[in-house]
Amino acid sequence: MAGTIPAALREAAERYGDNAAYVEHGVSVSFAALLERVRRTAAGYRARGLEPGGRVVVWAPNSVDWVVAALAASYAGGTLVPANSRYTAHEVAEIVDRTQAVLVVVADGFLGRTQVADLRAASDLVSVREIVDLVRLRDVEARDVGDIDVVAAGVSPDDVADILFTSGTTGRPKGAMSAHRQTVGVAEVWGALGGVSAADRYLVVNPFFHSFGYKVGIITGLLTGATLYPVATFDPEETMRLIEAERITVLPGAPTIYTSLLGAPGRADRDLSSLRLAVTGAAVVPVVLIERMREELGVDQVVTAFGMTEAVVVTMCRAGDPAALVATTCGRAIPGMEVRIAEETGELLVRGDHVMLGYLDDPVATAEAIDADGWLHTGDIGTLDEGGNLTITDRLKDMYISGGFNVYPAEVEQALARLDGVADVAVVGVPDERLGEVGRAYVVPAAGAELTETAVVAFARERLANFKAPRQVAFVDALPRNLSGKVLKNELRGLDTPPRSSAATRPPTTKKEA
Incomplete structure (x- = not known):
């Protein structure tokens, strides 16, 4: 297994070459072409002051350019900091200031807003060397990549690959830091358990700024050779059109994605039979939703999983699991992870390879989340059956x-x-x-x-x-x-x-x- 994101990208280009890595608006980008764009963009980042360990904030919806901008940060030895595309400029400015980001890549004009101007008005951005409009990302590309491949090769599996901020449902968002070995490792396990391969056409509705879209989307695509179709905003009709026209085989998503598809007026007129794998998860997934996904959407394999920003994927069902098990549990711990239930509170505790390194500049919050024995306290209440399958019953605070x-x-x-x-x-x-x-x-x-x-x-x-x-x-x-x-x-x-x-x-x- 590639131990770093740059290594995974180079291996994907060597292994899959001219195969399509991405298809967007009918235009294909091969794995080889993706590598070349990332190399040139990474060299451009270096020319603008990004050094190994520096942070790059990417504030934009799903697109191939988002992928290039993000992978280039890693290839230049930097740390990726994705920002929610729906955040206000004030929220993003706080993330920029807290991470001391050197570069900020922005989709100016998304949803009719003026992101660049708003960002400058929200903060002095003292650490930022340049704000890059994603539409003009190719202007960043360097003609001469110099020693950028040496820089990429020098990235260690233990270096911080990314900082993903929590959704902030319980207060100020916290930045969960993961090493390259963790981001690559969890993507490899997820892809293996889902049987994802180069034959798959993977529709990525999950936002790239979230671990579900970034780690089990972008990184899984590099490791498996699957062709990814990024979706900037979810629309049921357009999603069904893409599934039918492109013969999409893999469609992970939050429960609301499938609920919307099931309720779409034109669903009966669409051929969605190409779907073979749907993976969903949240604190609690309605059993009836799983049943309807099988019966009404005709998905061959519906799998439930449990994860969180601090650990990405914790448990997952497996191919061949009985329908009742999939419908009522989140599966069992994935390789490299272990789970247990606290006796006094019933809280789910998680430990293993993919648990975050800690929260950015917040040792107190890190110590509160991860105890002395390495157990991450999830805040979820759950049970484990004899086979180790997890059922989340609720949030502790709910x-x-x-x-x-x-x-x-x-x-x-x-x-x-x-x-x-x-x-x-x-x-x-x-x-x-x-x-x-x-x-x-x-x-x-x-x-x-x-x-x-x-x-x-x-x-x-x-x-x-x-x-x-x-x-x-x-x-x-x-x-x-x-x-x-x-x-x-x-x-x-x-x-x-x-x-x-x-x-x-x-x-x-x-x-x-x-």
Whole structure:
């Protein structure tokens, strides 16, 4: 296995040569051509002041240019710092300042915004030598690459490859640092367990700035020779068109991706039969979603997995696992990782090769997350069966106590997900004078569905103990989620108490953007 990202890129160019590494808007880029663009861009970075160990922030949506910009940072011996393309300039400026980035690569004009001007207005950017507009990335390429290949060869597997900032659902985002051996290693394991090969056509809907798109997308593509199709913004109709036209075989994604496809009005008219592998994961994946992905989308192999920014992939189902196991668990620990459940709290603890090095410039937070024995405390509550398969039952902080009984919202959500007309649902605990806390269900109605609060509560009470059934129901257009697909329940708790609407109807929709 290549121990560094530059080595993985060079080996991919040697092994797969003229095979398509990427296809974007009908234009193919071979593995050999990708290497040449990265070499020239890396040399251009060096000419602009990037030294080994320096940081490069990339703030842009998925594209081949994003890949070149990111891989060039590694090839020049630097550290990649992806920034969420939906972040404001103030949020990105904070990341730039905290990482002391030397270069910032920006997709100026994305979503109609003025990113470069806004970024300059948000901060003095004292560490930055240059802001590069991604559209003009080729202007950075050096004609003479000089000793850039020597620099790339000097990158160590133990050097910091990337700093990925957490979604910040519990406060200020923290920068999780990973070494090259970890980023390459987890991508290799994921690809092997999914059986990904050079014959695969891999649609990357997951954002490249997230580990799901970057590590198990870009890096897995280098290691396996799969052809990647980057998608800048998710649109169900366009996604189905690409699957049909390009005979896409691999489509990983957050649960909301598949929910959107299942609800797309034109799905029955599309041939999606080429899909062989779908991998999804979040804190909790509704069992009914897995069932529908198999039955209605016709995906040959649906696999669930569990991961997080601090460890990328922790557990994963395997090919050949029984359908019931895949539908109800996140699989077992991947090679190089181990898991256990804390006896007192039920919290999932993780240890192994792919656990981050630590948080950037934050030894206190690192010590709180990783104990003296190397166990990463995930904050998720889970169980392990006799075969070591993990079931996530909830977030430790999401449990609430109603009338003296512990209630785990995920259990309630799994039940409500089976109610006809429910497209999405999240449950939180809210204050109650008599019981301390009661459940409030935030329900997203399916297109054209008619639901009432009475019907939702009655459905829950038929299937759950009385103390578990929600006492309040709010109908909303969408649930706030982070890029891992996890519901931002802090945002739901911050909403004013919703009106006790007696009914809700969601009109049919034709487009949904991720």
